[in-house]
Amino acid sequence: MPEAVITAESLRKTYKVKGKADFVAVDDLSFEVAPGESFGLLGPNGAGKSTTMKMIGAVSTRTAGSLSILGLDPDQYGPEIRSRLGVVPQQDNLDGELNARENLFIYGRYFGLPAKVCHEKADELLAFAQLEDKAKSRVDALSGGMKRRLTIARGLINDPRILLLDEPTTGLDPQARHVLWDRLFRLKERGTTLVLTTHYMDEAEQLCDRLIVVDKGRIMAEGTPSSLIRQHSSREVLEVRFGSDRNQQVAGTLEGIGDRVEVLPDRILVYTSDGEAALERITALGLSPITSLVRRSSLEDVFLRLTGRSLIE
Amino acid sequence: MTGVIEQATVGRRGGVRALWAGNPWAVVQRGLIAARSSSWVVVLSGFFEPVFYLASMGIGLGALIGTVQTSGGAEVSYAAFIAPALLAVSAMNGAIYDSTWNVFFKLNYGKLYEGMLATSLGPLDVALGEILYALLRGLVYAAGFMVIMQIWGLNLAWTAILALPAVLLIAFGFASLGMAVTSYMKTFQHMDWINFVLLPMFLFSATLYPITVYPEWVQGIVMAFPLWHGVELIRGFTTGVLSPDMGWHILYYVVMIAVGLVFTTKRMRALFLD
Ligand SMILES: Nc1ncnc2c1ncn2[C@@H]1O[C@H](COP(=O)(O)OP(=O)(O)OP(=O)(O)O)[C@@H](O)[C@H]1O
Ligand SMILES: [Mg+2]
Numbered sequence: 067m068p069e070a071v072i073t074a075e076s077l078r079k080t081y082k083v084k085g086k087a088d089f090v091a092v093d094d095l096s097f098e099v100a101p102g103e104s105f106g107l108l109g110p111n112g113a114g115k116s117t118t119m120k121m122i123g124a125v126s127t128r129t130a131g132s133l134s135i136l137g138l139d140p141d142q143y144g145p146e147i148r149s150r151l152g153v154v155p156q157q158d159n160l161d162g163e164l165n166a167r168e169n170l171f172i173y174g175r176y177f178g179l180p181a182k183v184c185h186e187k188a189d190e191l192l193a194f195a196q197l198e199d200k201a202k203s204r205v206d207a208l209s210g211g212m213k214r215r216l217t218i219a220r221g222l223i224n225d226p227r228i229l230l231l232d233e234p235t236t237g238l239d240p241q242a243r244h245v246l247w248d249r250l251f252r253l254k255e256r257g258t259t260l261v262l263t264t265h266y267m268d269e270a271e272q273l274c275d276r277l278i279v280v281d282k283g284r285i286m287a288e289g290t291p292s293s294l295i296r297q298h299s300s301r302e303v304l305e306v307r308f309g310s311d312r313n314q315q316v317a318g319t320l321e322g323i324g325d326r327v328e329v330l331p332d333r334i335l336v337y338t339s340d341g342e343a344a345l346e347r348i349t350a351l352g353l354s355p356i357t358s359l360v361r362r363s364s365l366e367d368v369f370l371r372l373t374g375r376s377l378i379e
Numbered sequence: 380m381t382g383v384i385e386q387a388t389v390g391r392r393g394g395v396r397a398l399w400a401g402n403p404w405a406v407v408q409r410g411l412i413a414a415r416s417s418s419w420v421v422v423l424s425g426f427f428e429p430v431f432y433l434a435s436m437g438i439g440l441g442a443l444i445g446t447v448q449t450s451g452g453a454e455v456s457y458a459a460f461i462a463p464a465l466l467a468v469s470a471m472n473g474a475i476y477d478s479t480w481n482v483f484f485k486l487n488y489g490k491l492y493e494g495m496l497a498t499s500l501g502p503l504d505v506a507l508g509e510i511l512y513a514l515l516r517g518l519v520y521a522a523g524f525m526v527i528m529q530i531w532g533l534n535l536a537w538t539a540i541l542a543l544p545a546v547l548l549i550a551f552g553f554a555s556l557g558m559a560v561t562s563y564m565k566t567f568q569h570m571d572w573i574n575f576v577l578l579p580m581f582l583f584s585a586t587l588y589p590i591t592v593y594p595e596w597v598q599g600i601v602m603a604f605p606l607w608h609g610v611e612l613i614r615g616f617t618t619g620v621l622s623p624d625m626g627w628h629i630l631y632y633v634v635m636i637a638v639g640l641v642f643t644t645k646r647m648r649a650l651f652l653d
Contacts, residue, residue: 081653123497124395125395125496125497125651125652126395126652126653127394127395127396127652127653140394140395141394141395142393142394143393144393144394144395144396144397145393145397145400145499145501146393146499148497148498148499149498149499153497155490155493155494155497157490158490159489159490159491159493159494159497160494161409161413161489161491161494162489162491163413163416164409164412164413164416168412172405172408172409172412173494173498175405175408175409176402176405176406176409176495176498176499176500177498177499178400178402178405178499204416224498
């Protein structure tokens with residue numbers, strides 16, 4: 067295996083809170099990312115994903131543990147690391163006073179690139195983000211999805227070795243998401259390492275070679291999407307709804323059907339190797355669900371299992 | 380092309396909170412690009428304010444007052460007395476305009492600096508870049524004002540040309556301190572405090588009449604504020620009466636610039652690179 071581009075060992079970050087003990091946002095994370103790999107960070111709200119991204123992005127100093135990015139320690143080479151990264155923060159921080167093209171141009175200047183290079187790159191990236199006809203539009207006049215695409219394009223202005231994407235497709239329509247996935251695949255083909263967080267499990271399955279599930283600043287599981295599904299979930303899932311009032315009550319009587327039963331506010335999930343058979347047993351008990359659905363197990367189920375919570379709270 | 384990028388971005392040491400990339404000009408350039416789309420009415424009104432003061436008071440009050448004695452001992456017309464003061468004020472106004480309200484909005488309602496500091500820029504680049512940009516407006520206002528003084532014959536000696544670098548220094552000082560103060564402000568109410576200081580400072584800093592009209596203790600207070608030093612410095616140059624005291628005025632501004640830079644940089648670091 068080639069040498070990792072990111073290595074984190076027992077990475078920890080605490081925030082000072084007035085009058086209270088320090089708040090632990092990232093507790094103890096150890097992971098490695100190989101060059102050209104596409105690595106995912108999943109976890110519920112507040113798990114510490116963005117905090118981790120900021121430490122990798124060399125804009126936040128770790129409290130403890132060790133961290134190496136492209137072989138450099140951010141505590142000693144912060145600016146040098148930043149100059150080789152592309153960052154797409156969770157919340158867009160485009161320059162509202164400038165138009166789309168100027169945003170790209172000036173960002174290159176911040177990296178100290180010559181003006182000529184910045185002009186060329188700005189045009190190239192406008193095409194990449196399919197925003198050529200919005201080149202002269204003020205950022206405020208762009209739609210949410212267009213802003214997102216511009217932010218991603220901006221992150222590429224310095225030809226980064228690693229691209230950090232914090233929830234890159236939140237707020238994008240399905241069409242735009244697919245376009246973006248395609249763009250990310252292309253970057254990957256060119257050897258760019260991708261690190262991304264997302265709340266969309268289908269996206270994680272599509273994009274990530276490998277991922278970790280984080281909760282309360284700790285790693286709950288690690289692996290490829292398919293191996294995680296194999297390890298942490300059954301082959302099939304039966305979803306039944308009895309109406310929000312009755313779900314909890316009915317759930318008790320379902321014990322023993324399938325490997326495991328999970329009650330969500332709006333439905334009951336029965337984990338089993340054979341969904342149809344499980345449904346037959348439920349109807350045999352004299353229960354008639356309002357709706358029922360048998361599907362293959364997905365990352366979302368792994369997530370629910372590991373964090374005990376729904377992703378989008 | 381990749382070669383160029385590698386060359387430009389490789390090899391800078393320093394921690395996450397490293398201060399300086401030697402690239403404040405990119406931040407200045409950003410200000411200039413943004414200014415292209417800003418409102419020229421606002422820009423012009425800031426310039427004309429001291430011009431109107433000069434026209435109304437210099438001519439109107441000047442007719443009643445006749446001549447005034449400067450602290451350097453020269454007897455000059457009233458207009459020639461207030462003109463250098465208004466020149467200092469216009470440098471101050473220009474510098475304050477961009478370094479306070481504009482910076483306040485960027486800090487609190489935009490995420491501009493967060494974006495900048497995710498690049499290889501350091502907090503000192505951002506602070507210095509914004510301050511340099513802010514002082515540009517002060518310099519433009521003041522240069523325009525000097526032309527008007529020249530036309531009205533209010534530059535009494537060749538040393539008036541030295542008022543230009545002095546204006547640069549004054550604008551730098553106010554931009555630097557203005558941005559430092561603003562970076563600690565959290566609400567609009569706080570921002571009103573800045574105006575609360577600026578107006579009396581404008582009225583009392585030996586701008587419209589000699590400081591000697593006050594009792595000594597009031598003079599002491601006036602001298603503690605920056606504008607008085609700027610007014611005295613520039614008045615010395617435009618009236619051609621130089622004195623060793625001007626060294627102190629210059630020193631005052633040098634310290635002000637340094638203090639402003641240190642605090643702005645510290646604050647930027649605390650806010651965006653924790
Ligand atoms: N600057 C800060 N000061 C204090 N606490 C913070 C700070 N930034 C984050 N936190 C806390 O750290 C925890 C982790 O936050 P983080 O933003 O990393 O979560 P996340 O996994 O990105 O969540 P989300 O999915 O909602 O984006 C949260 O409880 C948050 O309140
Ligand atoms: Mg987050």
